[in-house]
Each structure stands twice: as C-alpha cells, then as structure tokens.
Amino acid sequence: MQQIVATSLAEWLAVGLAIGYVWLAARQNSWCWLCAFLSTAIYTYLFWQVTLPFQSLLNFFYMIMAVYGYYQWKKGQQTAAGVQSWPWYWHLAIVPTLLLAGWGLALVAAGQFNNEFLWLDACIQVLSVVTTFMVAHKVLQNWVYWFFINLASAYLYAQSGLILSACLFTGYVGFSVYGYWQWLGQWKMQHESHAYN
Numbered sequence: 088m089q090q091i092v093a094t095s096l097a098e099w100l101a102v103g104l105a106i107g108y109v110w111l112a113a114r115q116n117s118w119c120w121l122c123a124f125l126s127t128a129i130y131t132y133l134f135w136q137v138t139l140p141f142q143s144l145l146n147f148f149y150m151i152m153a154v155y156g157y158y159q160w161k162k163g164q165q166t167a168a169g170v171q172s173w174p175w176y177w178h179l180a181i182v183p184t185l186l187l188a189g190w191g192l193a194l195v196a197a198g199q200f201n202n203e204f205l206w207l208d209a210c211i212q213v214l215s216v217v218t219t220f221m222v223a224h225k226v227l228q229n230w231v232y233w234f235f236i237n238l239a240s241a242y243l244y245a246q247s248g249l250i251l252s253a254c255l256f257t258g259y260v261g262f263s264v265y266g267y268w269q270w271l272g273q274w275k276m277q278h279e280s281h282a283y284n
Contacts, residue, residue: 101129102255109259112222113266115273117160124153130252137247140196141205141212148216156223170274172227181217189213207243211236227274230267237263 104126111119127149134142189210196205214236221229237259245253 095133097129098133098249098251101126101133102251104129105255106258109262109266113262113269115160115225115269117157120153120157120160123156124150127153133249133252137249139208139243139247140199141192141208142243145212145215149219152219152223156219159223160225169277170225170227170270172274178228182214185213185217186210204243204246207239211239211243225270227267227270230263230270233266234260234263 104122108119108122108126111117111122127146130146131143131150134140134146189212190206192213193206193209196209214232218229218232218236221232237256241253241256241260244250244256
C-alpha cells in the first residue's frame with residue numbers, strides 16, 4: 088500500500104491513459120491510439136529508470152505503433168474492413184518462434200544489463216510487438232495473446248517495484264477477456280452478414 092501511495096504522478100498519468108487505451112480499443116474507438124501514444128511516451132521514460140530496457144524500447148515502439156494503428160483503423164473505416172481471424176496453425180508457429188526470439192534477445196543483452204528477469208522482459212517485448220500489429224489489423228486473437236502477456240507483465244512489474252503498473256496489468260487481464268468478447272461479437276455479425284449476401 089505504501090508503494091502505491093508513493094507512486095509518481097507520471098506513473099498515475101500513464102496508468103490512466105493506458106486504461107483509456109484498452110477500454111477504447113475494445114470498443115474499436117480510434118481515440119484509443121492517442122491514449123496509447125501519450126501513455127507509452129511516459130512509460131518509455133519510467134521503464135528506463137528501473138532498468139527494464141526491453142520494456143522501455145517496447146514502449147517507444149508502441150508510440151510509433153499508435154500512429155500506425157490510428158492510420159490503419161482510419162483506412163479500415165474507408166474500406167469497411169472489419170475484425171479478422173487467423174487460423175490456429177498460424178499461432179502454433181508464431182508463439183514458439185517468438186519465445187525463442189525473446190530468449191535469444193535476452194542472451195545478447197545479458198552482457199549490457201544486470202536484471203534477473205531479462206528473459207521475461209525480452210519475451211514480453213517480442214510477443215507484444217507482434218500482438219500490437221495484430222491489434223492494428225484487427226485480428227481477433229490479439230486479445231488471447233494480451234491475456235498471457237498481461238499476466239507476465241504484471242508479475243514483471245511487481246518484481247521491479249512498479250506496483251501500480253502491476254495492478255494495471257492485472258486489470259488488463261480482465262480487459263483482454265472483455266475485448267475478446269466485444270470483437271468476437273462483431274466478427275460473428277460480419278460472418279452472418281456475409282452468409283446472407
């Protein structure tokens with residue numbers, strides 16, 4: 088409780104904007120990308136301060152992706168693109184490949200950074216990069232990926248002393264379920280309308 092009380096104003100602001108991002112993204116509201124940009128700009132700085140280099144780099148990447156995501160969603164509105172679903176066998180190939188890439192990244196960075204959670208940090212980064220592209224392209228399964236990424240992130244942040252952010256990512260686990268059901272509903276409606284056409 089003392090750690091939450093001692094949380095910096097910057098972290099409170101980043102958390103508030105991050106909640107706004109996920110809630111708006113689940114509702115497919117393009118304002119989510121502005122919240123994402125501002126929140127990740129703050130987190131880029133915060134994670135660097137607590138020696139989570141991959142999380143800092145990841146959040147810098149998120150800033151760029153916020154612009155890309157906004158562009159993709161606006162383009163999608165013009166072309167009437169909806170939620171899409173990738174086949175399960177793609178995910179069977181993607182997940183192990185990304186975990187191996189994270190492991191390799193952690194090995195490379197081990198000489199520069201002293202952090203016992205470097206492997207987890209790197210794997211979260213690699214998985215999050217791909218999952219963010221999935222959000223930008225409205226791939227339904229992104230929410231399943233976020234479910235597990237958020238669990239791992241909550242643990243990582245708690246171990247790094249970012250208690251408020253750990254609480255945020257624990258809450259994100261619930262948002263992942265909410266987002267999945269929201270997008271699944273739209274995906275089903277799209278397929279029903281195609282069936283009648």
